């Protein structure tokens with residue numbers, strides 16, 4: 001099957017099995033809160049972040065409140081998300097830059113977003129897609145793993161994967177690709193034990209087909225290689 005045709009089928013199956021308008025998994029009520037929640041989500045589960053942010057945003061309700069916060073207070077509030085010292089330093093520095101350069105508003109341009117401390121392309125694209133509805137592809141661990149398993153990218157580096165996918169996926173699918181693939185990665189195509197036997201993508205997934213073939217008895221594998229039906 002040609003890759004273009006495979007991608008069309010993959011997108012159709014995603015839209016059939018996963019909602020097209022899934023909300024971002026990170027709870028937030030404004031752009032800055034989503035920015036902070038995404039910074040906190042590095043090396044941490046979304047569920048854990050969602051447990052921490054309600055109190056955090058109550059304690060620091062505005063960009064300025066973060067900009068003028070004591071480092072130790074932010075550290076204590078986000079401790080359970082891991083790497084909290086760096087994250088706290090970045091969040092405060094990010095809030096300061098937003099106050100000083102952008103009047104307390106979060107910019108929408110990727111070139112500006114990535115100048116904020118703690119904000120890389122992934123965080124920038126989460127904000128651009130979810131808040132500003134600008135077509136963008138968020139490459140997280142699920143998107144990386146599954147895109148490689150589907151064979152639609154050969155890259156390992158998230159930035160290269162993002163750029164590669166932008167040339168291959170239909171633009172109207174960019175924003176929801178992340179949320180749909182995360183849902184699939186959590187339910188079926190898990191990192192350690194993907195449930196290929198019951199997966200709706202099996203017929204268009206090279207990795208899944210290879211895994212199942214390897215489980216067949218030797219005679220069956222031989223027959224398949226020769227093109228015989230088993």
Ligand code: SF4
Pocket residue numbers: 149188189190194195196197199200201202205207208209
């Ligand atoms: S067939 Fe297996 S590897 Fe492929 S998407 Fe499904 S679960 Fe993942």
